[in-house]
Amino acid sequence: MGTYAPDPHALPAPWDGPRDSAGDSTGMDDRALLRHVLCTLEAGSVDTDTLVDVLLARFGSAGMALSAHPNDLDAVLGAYPSLSPMIATVREAALRLHRAYVRQGDALSGHQRVVDYLQAVMAHDSTEQFRVLFLDGEHRLIEDRIMGIGTVDQAPVYPREVMRRALDLDARILILAHNHPSGDPTPSAPDIQMTLHIQQVASVMGIHLHDHFVVGNGRSISFRKMGLI
Template sequence: MLDDLTPEPKPKPRHSGHRDRLRERAAKGGLGALPDYELLELLLFRSIPYKDVKPLAKDLLARFGGLEGIGAASHEAVEDQVARTLAYVPGKATRAVALDLQLIFDVTRRIAREPTAKRPVISSWTALLAYVRVALQHEPREQFRVLYLDKKNQLILDEVQNRGTVDHAPVYPREVVRRALELSASALILVHNHPSGDPTPSRADIEITKQVVQAGRALNVEVHDHLVVGRDGVASFKQLGLM
C-alpha cells in the first residue's frame, strides 16, 4: 500500500537532454572547442536550472557584442536582457542571473591583472596590454585610469581617476601627480578607453598627456606611457612617438 503513496518522479524538461549532451561534449573535447554561445550556456545552466538558456546566451552575445561586452555591461543592462528574453518580471531571479555573470567576468579581470601585479610592469608588456584590454575594451563610457608604479616598476595601484561620457572623461594633471606623491610612486602609466572602438589618440589626449608629463617632471614622477584602449586594439603614445 505504501507504494501507492510514493510520488511519481517529475518528468525531465525537454531541454535536459541538450544540457547533458553539451556537458558531455565539453568534457570530451574541452571548453576551448565550444563556440561562445555554448560556453555561455554552460554558465547559465547553474543560474537557470529549468529553462532553455540557448536563446538567452545568443541574445546576450548579440546585444553586447561578445563575451567581453557582457562582462563590461552594467548590471542593469544584463538584467534587462535576461528579463526580455525569458519573459521574466525584473526582480530577484533576474538580479541573481546578472550577478552570477558579472561575478564570473570580474574573476576573469582579476586573473588577467595578477601577472601585472606580480612582476615589473614594463618587463611584462604583454600582460599589461592583456590587462588593460580586459578592463577597458568594452566599457560603454570613457574611463581614465592611472597605473602607479614604484622604483622597480611594480604596480602599486590601478586607480580610476574619472568616468565620463561616451567620448570624454575629464582629467586633472595636478591631481594625477598629487596622488602619485601620496602613494610614493616613482612613475605612472596613463590609460583610457575610446568607446568608439578606434584607439587613435585625439588632440585632446595628446595635450592632456603633455600636461601630466610636465607636472610629473616638476616633482620627479616619470610618465612611462599613455595607452588608449579601443575594440580595434591598444595605442601606445611612446610607440607612436607622441611622448
C-alpha cells in the first residue's frame, strides 16, 4: 500500500451532525462512517483512505463491510491483522443491539427491524443456515434459535424438531428464516414446499406461521409479502 505517514489530525471528532427522531445520524455517508470507525480503532496507524476504498469496493457499503464475515475481512485487512477482530467486536455489538430491538415489545409490528437483524446475522455466512424466531401470544420474542446448518446451498430442516422446540417454549407464533450464500434471495421450490409443510404441521398444533424470510447479500424476501403463505 506504499508508505504512509500518520496524520496527527486523522482521528475525526465525535459526530455532531443532524440526527433523526431516533437519534441516528443522517448526514454521515458510508465513506465518512468507515473512515471514522477505522480511525477510532487504529488511530494514526492505518492508511485510512486506501482501506475505505478497498472495503467499499469489496462490500459495497459501510453496513455490509462492518457486518462482513471475519474470513472476508481478513482477506481485505491482511496488512492490519488487529483490525479484523476489532471490527468483529463492532459487529457483535451491533448484533446485540439488533436483538435488543427485536426483543422489545411487539416483534410483528417491527417488520424492518426483524429484516435488518436477519440481514446482519445471516447475510454474510458462506454456508446456509435455517433459524426460527419463536414468539409468544403477545408477539414477543421468546427465542431466536438456529435449527439447521448445512452447505453452500442447503441446510437440513426437520419440522418435528421445530415443533418440539415450539412446544417446549410454549410458543404461539413462528418466523422462519434462512440465508442464500449465493446472494440471491429468490426462494426455491424446496424452500416453498418445506415452508408449506411446516405451516400445515404448525396449524394442526395451534401454532401460527407468520412469515418466512430468505436472506441474500443485502436483499431479503418475505413469503408473506410474496403471497406464498
